[in-house]
Amino acid sequence: MTTIEQISATPARGRSSRRSVERSQGRIGLVFVGLYTLFLLVFGVFPSIYAIYLAFSKRGAFVGFDNFIKVFKDYRFLPAVEHVGIYLVVWLVSLVILVVLLALVVHSIGAKWLSTSMRFVYYIPGALAGASSVVVWLFVLDPTVSPVSFLLRAIGLNSLVQAVQADSLPFVLAMIAFWTGAGGWIVVMYGALNNISREVLEAARVDGAGPIRTAWSIQIPLMRKWIAYMVVLSFASGTQLFVEPRVLSQASRxxxxxxxxxxxxxxxxxxxxxxxxxxxxISLVLLVVALALSVFFVFRGGLFERA
Incomplete structure (x- = not known):
């Protein structure tokens, strides 16, 4: 083969190799997508369709909205709605404010080892499952064994029963949820902050913007999509509140x-x-409300907008 033929054959081999790699990656992608789709259908779509069938039927006969009317008239329904609503407000507001604030603080630390250590410490509680985290908080909230019993007694709490009264329970549940879930979101927000162009931040500093002004006018607006993403997923999980109050119910007798x-x-x-x-x-009501508000947060947060 002449030199000219070798030169012309090299790009052809390169293109063929790239196509082979792309086909291989495409097949691997199809495997992952296929498995996800299978699990989504088996544990998500099909159960939802069956729940819709059950919600509008009774003993196999279509009954319209009778099941919903019966549930809405249940004396326990509106208090449960109120409890979940208050919890979601406390949980989401504290999550957005504190997670964004802590992510900004960690991102502003110049020492890499200290920033990494803080992210690791924040993430540790997320390793505990819901029930395990509640058990930990049972010890924290019980003044007889709590390591912060002096603080509990200082605010007038002398027993676990007092700490989990109805008026304070949304805040207790929000603390448990924040303790277990905030660490992962701090890491996500930290990654979002790393994606902000250094030139933009430098331009703000040249214009005389301090750390607070830079965070409020540049960093937080550029994190809007990630904040919306956090709110959507946290709202969806918050409406499914079950493990924490159930364990607290058993512990508080x-x-x-x-x-x-x-x-x-x-x-x-x-x-x-x-x-x-x-x-x-009830499940269908939760699904519809969660989907409607999630769609609202998605569009308000510009989650699918291109930069």
């Missing part, structure tokens, strides 16, 4: 009611009253 949240009420309908239709109606 009924001070926290077994129908405190909508998920608990749906559980009682299904497994205490054998009313799967009413349980499906």
């Amino acid at each position: 009924g001070v926290v009611s077994q129908d405190y949240s909508l998920n608990q009420l749906a559980f009682l309908y299904a497994f205490k009253q054998s009313d799967f239709n009413g349980s499906a109606a």
